[in-house]
Amino acid sequence: MEDSIKILGVDFSGAAPDNNTWVAQGWLSGAGLELEVCHKLGRGELADELESSPAGTVASLDFPFSVPKEFAGYWMPEARSMPKLWNAAAQMDYPAFLALRDSFVAVHGESKRLC
Known part of the structure; x- marks a missing residue:
């Protein structure tokens, strides 16, 4: 057009x-x-x-700018808001974040939204 x-x-x-x-x-x-x-x-x-x-x-x-509550608690139990997690993620390289995710999934399974 x-x-x-x-x-x-x-x-x-x-x-x-x-x-x-x-x-x-x-x-x-x-x-x-x-x-x-x-x-x-x-x-x-x-x-x-x-x-x-x-x-x-x-x-x-x-798309969501958050992570499942269970994953947030596994990653940074002291974090009370997404900006704290965003800042932590900004300090990580992508392979390190994937390794963190994979270690969570290995122990807890993959979290899904309920709705």
Whole structure:
């Protein structure tokens, strides 16, 4: 669409299957926002969609900024807020965080949201 901006709204689901990510796609122009499609994608398909989108695309990603309470207690029992955990995570490299997660899962299993 000429003289328009691609808009993506992405809603990640906590469900186990890899096809529960909802994507709404539309185009913003002087006439307003036109919704083109709303569908489910897997993570790989979503990555491809984001990567192949034209420059200037706006994507809104809705995913949790928290961790399960049980994992937070395992990781930092003294933390009483997510900002403390975010700061701790910022001090870790990704492999160290994955090792922490894996050690939690080995002992407690994988936490799931109840709703």
